[in-house]
Amino acid sequence: MKAASTRAAWVAALAALVATGCGGAARSPGPSAAPSGAGAGLSAEEFEAVYRARLDSARQRYTAADVQFITGMIGHHAQALVMSALAPKNGASATIQTLAARITNAQQDEIATMQQWLRSRGQPVPEVHIEGTSLMVHGAEHAHHMPGMLTDAQLRELAEARGSRFDRLFLQYMIQHHRGAVTMVNELFATDGAGQDQDVFKFAADAQVDQSTEIARMELLLANLPAEGGMP
Numbered sequence: 001m002k003a004a005s006t007r008a009a010w011v012a013a014l015a016a017l018v019a020t021g022c023g024g025a026a027r028s029p030g031p032s033a034a035p036s037g038a039g040a041g042l043s044a045e046e047f048e049a050v051y052r053a054r055l056d057s058a059r060q061r062y063t064a065a066d067v068q069f070i071t072g073m074i075g076h077h078a079q080a081l082v083m084s085a086l087a088p089k090n091g092a093s094a095t096i097q098t099l100a101a102r103i104t105n106a107q108q109d110e111i112a113t114m115q116q117w118l119r120s121r122g123q124p125v126p127e128v129h130i131e132g133t134s135l136m137v138h139g140a141e142h143a144h145h146m147p148g149m150l151t152d153a154q155l156r157e158l159a160e161a162r163g164s165r166f167d168r169l170f171l172q173y174m175i176q177h178h179r180g181a182v183t184m185v186n187e188l189f190a191t192d193g194a195g196q197d198q199d200v201f202k203f204a205a206d207a208q209v210d211q212s213t214e215i216a217r218m219e220l221l222l223a224n225l226p227a228e229g230g231m232p
Contacts, residue, residue, distance in 0.1 A: 076148070077129065
């Protein structure tokens with residue numbers, strides 16, 4: 001629905017340009033200009049062609065850094081799914097289970113969005129396969145080296161934890177993980193020419209705000225957990 005309304009807005013804007021004589025395709029200065037109303041306007045098919053041409057042009061604004069960022073972030077998000085899936089299995093508190101479910105829902109949607117971004121630009125699309133704590137992201141092997149990614153040892157430690165011990169580790173490691181995502185965004189925007197694609201810019205900017213906000217919430221939850229051993 002949003003895409004359709006956007007296209008309609010583009011077509012309406014182009015039609016207005018032609019109708020007022022502001023569109024370069026609608027007028028030809030000099031004595032040879034066509035009389036008013038004598039075929040000066042564009043057809044619906046021509047409007048559609050202009051709209052699609054501009055969409056294609058916009059899709060060419062991405063850089064290799066944008067592709068690497070999106071590809072790496074798919075793998076990064078996938079590890080958050082692995083971590084979050086452990087919460088109900090490992091006796092996490094209701095608060096942590098709710099947090100894990102929210103992270104799962106948000107990052108599954110974002111993975112799908114990033115995969116579509118790559119697909120629409122003819123780029124290789126990483127496929128995510130999760131079995132327990134085993135994560136395979138075909139086509140994004142370098143994601144394992146992204147900032148904030150848990151090591152195999154950390155994942156095992158989290159998988160073996162139960163109850164309040166799991167809650168503490170989950171918050172500590174997810175804070176680490178989210179901070180890594182913020183670092184990735186900062187590195188993207190620090191790269192010359194990167195982040196100019198409208199979709200990449202919006203995704204990265206939203207991720208920075210969302211992850212930073214969630215870090216603050218998790219730090220508060222962590223500070224309010226009982227100390228190790230159950231003592232306040």
